[in-house]
Amino acid sequence: MITSDPIVPDEWVTGVDPACGAVVTFLGVVRSHNGGRAVTGIFYDCYRDMAERELSRIIDEVVAGTHIHSARVVHRIGEVAVGEASLLVVVAAAHRQAAFRASEKIVDAIKARVPIWKKEHYADGAAEWL
């Protein structure tokens, strides 16, 4: 799902099927520096209807194509400050190897396919679309 609200990971790592022995959580966080420049925050623009649809597709594909039980994705949009999470991916599987691999696959697919764009704000006042 897409949200403008701060991401609270604990809310998403619950209600996992007891057949799952591995729950992998990935948190994408706004970094303080990029390319040698001091970053103060990132603005995320989004084509919301299409992004929601594409996130669902990615999850369905990875669940169908790997040995994981379920996956949840939350992507935050709008202004996100340094140190705050912009992406949460939670993957549950019977065993850890599948969970680790699937979480990486999901993050890579999100970065390649979902219509979301970042504008980085810098300490010197400048801002740039990445």
Place this chain on the structure above:
Amino acid sequence: MKVHVLFFAQLRDVTGSDHRVVSVEDGLTVGRLVELLRSEWQGTQAATLPLARAVNEEVVDDDHVLREGDRVALLPPVTGG
């Protein structure tokens, strides 16, 4: 016929808008619509920015034929995640 053109990210900054209703001839393709818009943006970054195209939230090719009321999204290279 009228179609809705949706702008995002740097394209929104350049055009000053996130949405525009455009009157076009029947049977216009997405590719031709983008050409027409790019000619308006000549001299700006938008003229040469690589753009994927989506119609009603599905990615399409340049030869996709537009219909009345279509939502045409012009998508700069995505950088989410």
